[in-house]
Amino acid sequence: MAMAQGALQSCSVAFGVSGGNFAGLASSGARISSVSFRGGAPVLSSPLTTVRRENLRRREGGRGGSVKVQREVAVSSVTIEAALGVEKKGVADSKVNGVPSAKHGAVGEAQVPSMEVDAVTEAELKENGFRSTRRTKLVCTIGPATCAPEQLEALAMGGMNVARLNMCHGTRDWHKQVIRNVRSLNSEKGYSVAIMMDTEGSEIHMGDFNGAPSVKAEDGQEWIFTVRTLESLPERTTTVNYDGFAEDVRVGDELLVDGGMVRFEVIEKIGPDVKCKCTDPGLLLPRANLTMWREGRLVRDLNAMLPTISSKDWIDIDFGIAEGVDFIAVSFVKTSEVIKHLKSYINARAPNDSIGVFAKIESSDSLKNVEDIIRVSDGAMVARGDLGAQIPLEQVPSVQQGIVNLCRELNKPVIVASQLLESMIEYPTPTRAEVADVSEAVRQRADALMLSGESAMGLFPEKALSVLRTVSLRMEEWCRENKQHASDRLPELSSALNDRISESICSSAAQMANRLGADAIFVYTRRGYMASLLSRARPDCPIFAFTDTKSMRQRLNLQWGLIPFRLDFSGDMESNLRRTFALLKARGMMKKGDLIVAVSDISTSDFMQSIQVRRIP
Ligand SMILES: Nc1ncnc2c1ncn2[C@@H]1O[C@H](COP(=O)(O)OP(=O)(O)OP(=O)(O)O)[C@@H](O)[C@H]1O
Ligand SMILES: CC(=O)C(=O)O
Ligand SMILES: [K+]
Numbered sequence: 001m002a003m004a005q006g007a008l009q010s011c012s013v014a015f016g017v018s019g020g021n022f023a024g025l026a027s028s029g030a031r032i033s034s035v036s037f038r039g040g041a042p043v044l045s046s047p048l049t050t051v052r053r054e055n056l057r058r059r060e061g062g063r064g065g066s067v068k069v070q071r072e073v074a075v076s077s078v079t080i081e082a083a084l085g086v087e088k089k090g091v092a093d094s095k096v097n098g099v100p101s102a103k104h105g106a107v108g109e110a111q112v113p114s115m116e117v118d119a120v121t122e123a124e125l126k127e128n129g130f131r132s133t134r135r136t137k138l139v140c141t142i143g144p145a146t147c148a149p150e151q152l153e154a155l156a157m158g159g160m161n162v163a164r165l166n167m168c169h170g171t172r173d174w175h176k177q178v179i180r181n182v183r184s185l186n187s188e189k190g191y192s193v194a195i196m197m198d199t200e201g202s203e204i205h206m207g208d209f210n211g212a213p214s215v216k217a218e219d220g221q222e223w224i225f226t227v228r229t230l231e232s233l234p235e236r237t238t239t240v241n242y243d244g245f246a247e248d249v250r251v252g253d254e255l256l257v258d259g260g261m262v263r264f265e266v267i268e269k270i271g272p273d274v275k276c277k278c279t280d281p282g283l284l285l286p287r288a289n290l291t292m293w294r295e296g297r298l299v300r301d302l303n304a305m306l307p308t309i310s311s312k313d314w315i316d317i318d319f320g321i322a323e324g325v326d327f328i329a330v331s332f333v334k335t336s337e338v339i340k341h342l343k344s345y346i347n348a349r350a351p352n353d354s355i356g357v358f359a360k361i362e363s364s365d366s367l368k369n370v371e372d373i374i375r376v377s378d379g380a381m382v383a384r385g386d387l388g389a390q391i392p393l394e395q396v397p398s399v400q401q402g403i404v405n406l407c408r409e410l411n412k413p414v415i416v417a418s419q420l421l422e423s424m425i426e427y428p429t430p431t432r433a434e435v436a437d438v439s440e441a442v443r444q445r446a447d448a449l450m451l452s453g454e455s456a457m458g459l460f461p462e463k464a465l466s467v468l469r470t471v472s473l474r475m476e477e478w479c480r481e482n483k484q485h486a487s488d489r490l491p492e493l494s495s496a497l498n499d500r501i502s503e504s505i506c507s508s509a510a511q512m513a514n515r516l517g518a519d520a521i522f523v524y525t526r527r528g529y530m531a532s533l534l535s536r537a538r539p540d541c542p543i544f545a546f547t548d549t550k551s552m553r554q555r556l557n558l559q560w561g562l563i564p565f566r567l568d569f570s571g572d573m574e575s576n577l578r579r580t581f582a583l584l585k586a587r588g589m590m591k592k593g594d595l596i597v598a599v600s601d602i603s604t605s606d607f608m609q610s611i612q613v614r615r616i617p
């Protein structure tokens with residue numbers, strides 16, 4: 001009797017909170033086909049049509065049940081299960097499959113190939129529980145300060161989700177070694193750090209300074225900018241990579257290094273050499289970006305003449321495909337065409353959709369076509385470094401907010417990049433303004449934050465990462481406590497019925513999880529689509545995304561709130577859930593009584609999708 005009451009109670013809770021969403025589902029063509037109750041043995045088998053109809057009528061004032069249930073367009077199931085009765089099975093499973101994980105999960109994973117999760121997340125879940133996990137993902141640019149295996153491991157341990165390789169710097173062999181180091185870290189120590197390759201793109205930049213990490217330009221000093229190829233550079237000389245530079249530049253033009261960190265004025269043209277005077281002193285870094293300004297305006301024709309993907313970039317892209325990178329970020333994108341072109345090139349050479357293409361928004365051209373560009377990309381990066389050199393600085397914050405919003409509307413992950421903690425290249429603590437900037441990006445609910453120089457060549461890479469981590473956690477918690485995003489509204493993405501069903505299921509699942517105070521949402525996904533839709537809904541609880549390939553697991557690493565697991569699963573949701581519960585419990589990542597909302601886009605029949613609310617047995 002008590003059992004039956006338990007079952008009915010949880011049933012009415014679920015219907016109570018989700019009736020409206022079911023109505024939404026039904027109007028998008030879904031049919032609620034089965035509601036099963038399990039309250040210990042014997043298990044009542046579904047579909048319990050009568051009970052279902054009556055419950056729907058009761059909750060929806062007689063509107064929903066009878067009308068919707070008769071529609072045969074698609075099938076969706078709702079299973080509400082009382083905890084009792086599953087427990088015995090769970091315990092039994094855990095003895096078979098559950099192996100206590102080793103310190104970094106390495107031993108455990110070697111013996112249980114059936115479930116893999118990031119070692120850091122595993123530790124975090126064990127120590128602090130579901131809610132404490134960080135939702136904002138962290139990208140670190142790898143450079144001389146962080147390329148050694150132990151340095152990479154320190155970053156992985158500190159929460160790095162993605163390692164970025166900037167092809168502007170370093171040799172291909174150097175990058176290859178870093179990729180190898182990251183891969184062995186993943187396979188040997190149980191991390192799942194994804195790799196993003198960032199193309200050089202055709203920007204105009206300075207050369208190296210005979211290997212020096214930086215060179216100081218003093219106020220009033222005269223420098224030569226030359227298009228000649230020089231074996232060794234005379235003092236106060238720099239090369240420029242754009243052959244037309246000496247011809248195109250005019251006396252009186254202003255040259256901005258890295259968007260204004262250092263400034264020069266052109267005073268004389270001498271054949272291939274351009275003599276300039278330093279008007280704003282500072283440090284010149286190897287391959288620093290150069291922009292030309294004439295009468296207060298950016299000279300854009302120069303960049304416009306350069307291809308987005310240069311011949312060197314194509315070789316780098318081939319290299320990235322061969323090395324199996326997870327993401328390619330394209331610098332200085334101007335139109336959506338170049339992204340489409342690259343995606344078709346990749347698809348002909350790599351397993352379908354195994355490499356995500358990210359568009360870097362960092363020029364005024366990219367802003368003109370920003371929506372088209374993002375629609376065809378797998379994600380975007382707000383590359384504020386170069387962007388701030390191409391548009392007035394005061395416009396950068398609102399452009400950032402606009403791109404973050406747009407990406408969420410279009411269901412594309414977005415990275416906020418550059419100068420988040422710039423002062424930490426040299427100092428062990430950030431400025432208060434930097435902390436505020438990081439917090440703001442988290443409050444905007446960007447998917448990921450990125451370190452550049454701070455991790456590539458700064459003095460305090462691990463400290464910088466730790467600042468990103470702690471500031472993200474605090475801001476996320478504050479947003480939840482203060483219900484900052486309760487009124488967020490998202491437009492529908494698709495008009496195709498199947499996709500609308502997935503959308504409805506995911507937004508309903510997120511709302512249910514919020515209202516029920518669920519501990520986590522589970523999603524079983526092959527293509528990652530349902531996982532991304534759940535991430536887009538930005539629910540209060542973390543999303544455990546179970547997917548069956550390593551590459552999809554790494555791809556999901558960049559999306560807000562997702563904790564990707566690799567798991568072999570079947571089309572049978574019930575057995576997937578039982579196995580998952582047993583494995584997670586055995587590894588101490590969840591406990592009896594935790595409340596889960598589970599959805600799936602895998603099934604044996606075409607339209608079979610489901611939302612389930614379960615209490616962990
Ligand atoms: N692989 C590398 N080897 C050496 N130095 C690197 C490497 N990657 C980054 N750096 C250093 O870190 C700095 C910041 O990195 P970042 O990736 O932001 O480069 P960037 O040159 O500013 O270009 P981008 O606009 O593509 O980000 C670089 O200017 C460079 O000095
Ligand atoms: C990251 C990058 O390319 C930029 O900020 O310019
Ligand atoms: K780059």
Ligand SMILES: [Mg+2]
Pocket residue numbers: 331362383385386
């Ligand atoms: Mg850039």
